[in-house]
Amino acid sequence: MVVILSEPLNIAVIIKLEPDFSEGNVSYNPNGTLNRAETKNTLGPHSAIAAHAAFFGRVMYDAKVSIGTMGPPIADLALKQAQQISDAGELHLYSDRLFAGADTLGTAEVLRVGIGKMQGKMDIVFSGHRASDGETGQTGPQTAWKLGFTFLGNVISYSVDLETRMIRAKRLISLQGSSNVIEEVEAPLPVFISIDPTYKSSYNTVSQRLAFQKYQKEATQRADNYKDYFKIFNAKELGVDETLVGLPGSPTIVYKVERVPKSTATRQSEVIDGSDPEQIRKVVAKMKEALAAMVIK
Amino acid sequence: MEKYDVAIIGGGSAGLAALKQLSHLGKQAILLEAGSKIGSKNLSGGILYSKKPKKGQITNVEQLYENFLDDAPIERKITKYILHSTSQDKVYSMDLTAAHDYQANFGYSVLLSKLNSWFAKQAEKAADKLGGGIIPGVHVKSITWNEQNGTSIIQTDELDEFEVKAIIAADGVNSEVAEMVGARKKFTPEQLFQGVKVIVKLPEDIINKRFGVSSDEGAAHLFAGDVTLNHIGGGFLYTNNDTISVGAVYHFDSQISNPTTPYSLIDTLLKNPMVSEFIKDDVPIKPEIDKNLPQEEQLRIRFAVAKLIKNWYEIREASLSSSGRDSLINSGKYKTVEEIQKSLSTLQEQMTEKFSLTFGTDYLEDEYGAKLVPDGKRCQMKKPYFKNILFVGDAAGRGVFVGPRIEGINVGIDDGVRAANAVARALDNDNFSENSLGEYYSKSVDESPFTTDMKQIDKDYLKIFLDAAKDVPKDIIGSRYGPILKMMSSGTMRGIAVKFANILGYDKLLPMIESEDTYVKVPIKLAERLGETVLSSYSPSIPSIADRIANLNYNDDSLAHIKVVNPTSEYMKKMVTLCPTKCYSEEGGKVIIQHEGCIDCGTCSQETEWRHPRGEKGIHYKYG
Ligand SMILES: Cc1cc2nc3c(=O)[nH]c(=O)nc-3n(C[C@H](O)[C@H](O)[C@H](O)COP(=O)(O)OP(=O)(O)OC[C@H]3O[C@@H](n4cnc5c(N)ncnc54)[C@H](O)[C@@H]3O)c2cc1C
Ligand code: SF4
Numbered sequence: 047m048v049v050i051l052s053e054p055l056n057i058a059v060i061i062k063l064e065p066d067f068s069e070g071n072v073s074y075n076p077n078g079t080l081n082r083a084e085t086k087n088t089l090g091p092h093s094a095i096a097a098h099a100a101f102f103g104r105v106m107y108d109a110k111v112s113i114g115t116m117g118p119p120i121a122d123l124a125l126k127q128a129q130q131i132s133d134a135g136e137l138h139l140y141s142d143r144l145f146a147g148a149d150t151l152g153t154a155e156v157l158r159v160g161i162g163k164m165q166g167k168m169d170i171v172f173s174g175h176r177a178s179d180g181e182t183g184q185t186g187p188q189t190a191w192k193l194g195f196t197f198l199g200n201v202i203s204y205s206v207d208l209e210t211r212m213i214r215a216k217r218l219i220s221l222q223g224s225s226n227v228i229e230e231v232e233a234p235l236p237v238f239i240s241i242d243p244t245y246k247s248s249y250n251t252v253s254q255r256l257a258f259q260k261y262q263k264e265a266t267q268r269a270d271n272y273k274d275y276f277k278i279f280n281a282k283e284l285g286v287d288e289t290l291v292g293l294p295g296s297p298t299i300v301y302k303v304e305r306v307p308k309s310t311a312t313r314q315s316e317v318i319d320g321s322d323p324e325q326i327r328k329v330v331a332k333m334k335e336a337l338a339a340m341v342i343k
Numbered sequence: 344m345e346k347y348d349v350a351i352i353g354g355g356s357a358g359l360a361a362l363k364q365l366s367h368l369g370k371q372a373i374l375l376e377a378g379s380k381i382g383s384k385n386l387s388g389g390i391l392y393s394k395k396p397k398k399g400q401i402t403n404v405e406q407l408y409e410n411f412l413d414d415a416p417i418e419r420k421i422t423k424y425i426l427h428s429t430s431q432d433k434v435y436s437m438d439l440t441a442a443h444d445y446q447a448n449f450g451y452s453v454l455l456s457k458l459n460s461w462f463a464k465q466a467e468k469a470a471d472k473l474g475g476g477i478i479p480g481v482h483v484k485s486i487t488w489n490e491q492n493g494t495s496i497i498q499t500d501e502l503d504e505f506e507v508k509a510i511i512a513a514d515g516v517n518s519e520v521a522e523m524v525g526a527r528k529k530f531t532p533e534q535l536f537q538g539v540k541v542i543v544k545l546p547e548d549i550i551n552k553r554f555g556v557s558s559d560e561g562a563a564h565l566f567a568g569d570v571t572l573n574h575i576g577g578g579f580l581y582t583n584n585d586t587i588s589v590g591a592v593y594h595f596d597s598q599i600s601n602p603t604t605p606y607s608l609i610d611t612l613l614k615n616p617m618v619s620e621f622i623k624d625d626v627p628i629k630p631e632i633d634k635n636l637p638q639e640e641q642l643r644i645r646f647a648v649a650k651l652i653k654n655w656y657e658i659r660e661a662s663l664s665s666s667g668r669d670s671l672i673n674s675g676k677y678k679t680v681e682e683i684q685k686s687l688s689t690l691q692e693q694m695t696e697k698f699s700l701t702f703g704t705d706y707l708e709d710e711y712g713a714k715l716v717p718d719g720k721r722c723q724m725k726k727p728y729f730k731n732i733l734f735v736g737d738a739a740g741r742g743v744f745v746g747p748r749i750e751g752i753n754v755g756i757d758d759g760v761r762a763a764n765a766v767a768r769a770l771d772n773d774n775f776s777e778n779s780l781g782e783y784y785s786k787s788v789d790e791s792p793f794t795t796d797m798k799q800i801d802k803d804y805l806k807i808f809l810d811a812a813k814d815v816p817k818d819i820i821g822s823r824y825g826p827i828l829k830m831m832s833s834g835t836m837r838g839i840a841v842k843f844a845n846i847l848g849y850d851k852l853l854p855m856i857e858s859e860d861t862y863v864k865v866p867i868k869l870a871e872r873l874g875e876t877v878l879s880s881y882s883p884s885i886p887s888i889a890d891r892i893a894n895l896n897y898n899d900d901s902l903a904h905i906k907v908v909n910p911t912s913e914y915m916k917k918m919v920t921l922c923p924t925k926c927y928s929e930e931g932g933k934v935i936i937q938h939e940g941c942i943d944c945g946t947c948s949q950e951t952e953w954r955h956p957r958g959e960k961g962i963h964y965k966y967g
Contacts, residue, residue: 069645069646069649070646070649070650070652070653071650072646072650073646073647073650074639074642074643074646074647075643076640076643084650250501250502250503251345251502251503251505252345252347252373252478252502252503252505253345255478255481255502256373256474256475256476256478259467259476259477259478260471260476263467321889323928323930
């Protein structure tokens with residue numbers, strides 16, 4: 047019998063440290079803007095989903111996971127949190143004053159070079175759908191473009207054939223005005239995946255669940271000692287082209303940020319006491335009325 | 344189809360003990376637990392005992408988990424055990440520490456969410472190596488048998504079906520396994536207690552001072568009398584490390600015949616002046632935000648106040664606990680204890696000056712929960728097996744509840760070990776038949792001293808109560824107990840009387856002991872005649888049931904796991920009152936359910952199609 051040992055799978059995740067918007071952690075300035083100094087930071091929620099998708103590869107294919115982020119030195123916190131989710135064996139922080147003021151393109155360049163510094167040739171790179179503190183969802187696609195990887199957006203599930211080195215992925219496509227469509231695609235590795243916010247890993251057999259538990263425990267142990275896996279790179283150590291990163295590498299000019307004016311409400315609201323059945327009955331009657339007026343095709 | 348040797352269904356203390364023991368014996372087993380995390384669905388009072396019975400062998404927790412006393416997240420070793428009889432502001436107290444110490448190595452207060460999670464870590468370490476382990480978030484929904492080889496096929500809501508040779512059912516008092524295979528009928532109200540409990544936060548130093556204990560000691564206080572609202576049962580208050588468990592356990596048939604909402608039972612207990620004083624603390628009072636301010640400013644203030652209060656609690660809690668102080672100093676944030684205190688008072692000043700926050704006396708409730716408890720004396724399974732399935736712990740209806748003796752966790756652990764031993768033997772012999780596996784286990788359970796305790800009166804245990812009650816005027820005890828007491832107070836007569844009573848049978852005597860006289864009337868009389876007046880300096884602001892539910896952590900299941908079968912039955916109408924989270928309401932003579940607030944207590948299970956929610960869904964207790 048010939049056993050073909052397939053090449054192991056290498057996965058990278060790019061993540062971001064973001065403000066923690068939960069009550070008790072967030073602070074606002076008197077003018078209504080975010081008080082960044084007083085607000086705690088945490089791993090961005092979309093980054094966390096990307097880390098979950100990477101962990102799926104760890105559990106199902108024994109993949110090796112590496113994580114990279116560009117940010118200030120305190121972003122090691124986000125790396126630790128992402129390691130706890132994904133059981134990564136390598137954590138990269140790209141941090142340099144030169145990177146300040148970068149737009150998505152300048153960021154993508156740093157990430158491209160950083161990914162190149164990770165151990166092993168990457169097969170899949172995951173990114174979150176977008177950041178929740180004002181990023182526009184372009185970092186992912188631009189990094190993919192710079193890496194020259196096939197880009198798959200809005201991925202809700204995936205599987206890999208280790209021998210043929212092909213990935214199969216389901217993508218959630220929202221079409222305006224009609225219901226969503228799920229598209230199934232197949233692509234040769236390497237690919238860059240921007241993970242859909244609705245992504246959820248599913249492990250359907252006892253053995254997969256046992257593997258899940260095993261790697262999760264390993265992740266906790268690793269995250270407890272995350273410094274052992276952690277490496278920080280400045281511009282020089284990365285060897286980036288300084289004209290392509292930070293302000294010089296960022297063509298976007300933000301010349302004004304406007305607050306969206308609030309429209310005045312045209313609806314009338316009424317507070318209903320949920321413990322009073324009489325009031326609830328009124329609501330039901332109103333809903334019936336409203337439904338009757340709608341034409342349901 | 345994947346194949347494994349043994350499946351354990353349910354990851355409470357009993358199931359985890361079975362996994363630990365099987366792994367210890369080198370046998371592969373997987374444990375399936377519906378909760379998303381081990382411990383998230385378990386609720387107890389609770390005191391975990393280690394016992395040394397006069398006759399017979401048991402496995403105690405510290406024998407199964409060798410590092411238990413050094414490493415386990417146990418709260419406090421209970422060193423004071425006091426029974427209070429109450430009537431309004433009068434309390435008469437009796438020291439029952441001797442009853443607590445009776446045949447005990449120790450009794451620790453515990454919180455099951457933490458403790459079971461620790462048990463799981465220990466059990467899993469060993470199970471991993473044998474290709475087994477723990478799988479949380481999986482709800483078993485059916486079991487069938489392969490007719491040819493007798494193996495079981497387990498179906499769950501989450502995973503592909505798989506095959507096992509033997510099953511240990513540790514799925515608790517509302518065991519679906521028992522029901523789906525027809526091993527036993529659902530327990531009846533006469534066989535059950537309804538337990539309800541809240542967790543109150545209180546810093547460690549305050550607990551030490553108030554209860555007169557050191558950091559590793561604790562107190563247990565039991566309550567009977569008017570706090571029971573005429574129900575047969577009583578209240579308890581146990582000190583944990585930096586929380587207090589306050590709860591009430593009532594005979595469920597007493598609740599059925601005279602329904603009282605479970606939360607009013609607990610509220611009555613909390614309002615008792617002695618309990619109120621035990622749980623009180625300094626609390627920050629949020630200021631009313633000026634509604635005329637611009638919306639953004641209101642929001643900014645709300646967030647700022649929330650943050651300050653959170654900080655205040657964090658620093659205060661740490662400053663009032665030995666480990667908290669150490670970790671603040673070790674972290675380098677503060678150099679001395681004085682520095683911590685200074686920063687706390689600065690913070691306090693800031694809160695008052697900037698946001699006109701004030702401080703007052705109240706109590707801080709952090710979790711509400713409820714569950715049925717099987718009364719082992721009345722419901723333990725005579726044959727705790729069915730085909731290749733063995734039942735353990737609450738699922739088998741075991742649990743020793745005799746007077747103030749409340750033991751379920753330790754009994755389940757011992758059962759789990761017995762079942763594991765039986766299954767290991769069956770694997771060695773490759774014989775999983777009822778005659779071999781089932782009978783071997785059944786015999787082992789019969790030999791358990793806990794089983795004997797559920798069948799017989801122990802005269803030495805009884806004597807402790809007689810001694811404790813020796814100063815009680817006989818006329819209070821009344822005509823009912825007078826002659827018995829007289830007979831029992833003489834050594835020789837007591838021996839004869841207990842023998843006679845045991846011949847007559849425990850079940851015949853129980854109604855007399857477990858009566859309104861014992862739990863309500865006599866204690867009220869005692870308190871009125873002999874009690875001391877206890878006054879409370881404040882009245883606790885008790886959260887409404889809606890607030891309590893809102894404070895619980897749920898993962899809502901869109902599918903209803905409970906179906907009302909007969910919406911007009913008298914039983915179901917009582918559920919409107921008896922469901923601890925108000926899931927039932929009556930409209931036009933019909934009872935309807937809204938399952939989202941369900942905490943899987945089992946109270947309504949008798950007349951409903953009742954399942955636990957699917958894996959990871961439903962209630963998730965923080966303390967348990
Ligand atoms: C208010 C109160 C006070 C108590 N006080 C004490 C005390 O002081 N001392 C003491 O020793 N005992 C006390 N008890 C009793 C004690 O808590 C129980 O006897 C003990 O916790 C039962 O453990 P168990 O493992 O048998 O069941 P459980 O802890 O109920 O565990 C059963 C587990 O099975 C899981 N499960 C159920 N169905 C399925 C399914 N189909 N698929 C997968 N998983 C499933 C559940 O999620 C649960 O985690 C008290 C109980 C209550 C309610
Ligand atoms: S619905 Fe039934 S099981 Fe759920 S909390 Fe209410 S009484 Fe308990």
